[in-house]
Amino acid sequence: MTHHVIRLQGIGKTYRGKLGRRTEALSDIDLSIVEGEAFGFIGQNGAGKSTTIKIITGGVTATRGEAWVFDRPVHDHRARQGLAYVPENPLLYGYLTPYEVVSMGARLCGVTSADAKAHTMRWLERFDLGAVAHKPIRSFSKGMTQRTALAHALACRPRLLILDEPLSGLDPIGRKEVVEILQEYHEGGGTLFFSSHVLFDVERLADRFGLIHHGRMRAVKSLQELSGQDPRYRVLVESGRAPDGFEPERPGRWRGEIAASAMWRVLDEVRALGGRVVEVRSVLSLEQAFVDFIRREEEGAVQPA
Numbered sequence: 001m002t003h004h005v006i007r008l009q010g011i012g013k014t015y016r017g018k019l020g021r022r023t024e025a026l027s028d029i030d031l032s033i034v035e036g037e038a039f040g041f042i043g044q045n046g047a048g049k050s051t052t053i054k055i056i057t058g059g060v061t062a063t064r065g066e067a068w069v070f071d072r073p074v075h076d077h078r079a080r081q082g083l084a085y086v087p088e089n090p091l092l093y094g095y096l097t098p099y100e101v102v103s104m105g106a107r108l109c110g111v112t113s114a115d116a117k118a119h120t121m122r123w124l125e126r127f128d129l130g131a132v133a134h135k136p137i138r139s140f141s142k143g144m145t146q147r148t149a150l151a152h153a154l155a156c157r158p159r160l161l162i163l164d165e166p167l168s169g170l171d172p173i174g175r176k177e178v179v180e181i182l183q184e185y186h187e188g189g190g191t192l193f194f195s196s197h198v199l200f201d202v203e204r205l206a207d208r209f210g211l212i213h214h215g216r217m218r219a220v221k222s223l224q225e226l227s228g229q230d231p232r233y234r235v236l237v238e239s240g241r242a243p244d245g246f247e248p249e250r251p252g253r254w255r256g257e258i259a260a261s262a263m264w265r266v267l268d269e270v271r272a273l274g275g276r277v278v279e280v281r282s283v284l285s286l287e288q289a290f291v292d293f294i295r296r297e298e299e300g301a302v303q304p305a
Helices: 049-056 098-108 116-126 142-155 172-187 223-227 260-272 286-298
Strands: 004-016 022-034 038-042 064-069 083-086 160-164 191-195 208-213 216-221 232-238 247-250 253-259 276-282
Touching (some): 004 049, 022 216, 049 191, 083 142, 098 116, 098 142, 116 142, 142 160, 142 172, 160 172, 216 286, 232 260, 253 260, 260 276
Parallel strands (some): 038 191, 160 191
Antiparallel strands (some): 208 216, 247 253
8 A cells, every 4th residue: 555655735835025916936736755755856946845845844834735744734743753854054053062963853753772872973973973973063064064964864763854955065975975875764765855956966866856847846757757758878888899889989999879778789789799898877867857848848848747
């Protein structure tokens, strides 16, 4: 039986601005996230990603529609049991230390452990914060503060982890490490809902992507479905002779771009030539799929989800 962790039905949000003017931030958002899924929420700045997340977490009330988490209305405080949320700019008390934030959070969430100190330090070290566990957060960079908030969230052992721009402020090494930790969480059965502008780093995390544009959900698809094309790969091989359709890169090395359906044929041909595969890389990226989708929509070639 499929268990829906998040359900949104007809969600709309209208803000009243100066002089009584109304701004529609969201319109008719329908979405269902099942248990164990990793869902990437993408869109341009101001598209409505953060507003949607705030409605799911109970921070903002929808003007229209219904929202449920764990089959409870989001206005019911019990809907947030088992949910951990990290905003784009987490506000942590500067006089506290990472150890105090994480250990206190775990206790408040009812996490029991034979060794609470070891549990706290394990998560701090996982986010490379062990050496600064007892230093005040006020002295931290944005990236260190972000890692502290992520350690706090995961130390609570959430069933659902909601992240708004989780890689914000992290350097390339930090982004890679956080993506790996989130992969482990997902592979362990956790449900992940996240928004991000760092599309290259997070495309491997999500099972599906939701594309929101001007406050409307335009598509909920896999990467291949979003792109509207079959997966293609760049293949680099070393061989005495070029496989069919490949071009020379340098003597003895050949490159080609092939469809996924042709992969086994090419690999068999390379083996028959006595060669070896050096690299296989996906041509399709989430960033390119996103840009192409928006362009097709503006040209009128895409129907809303």
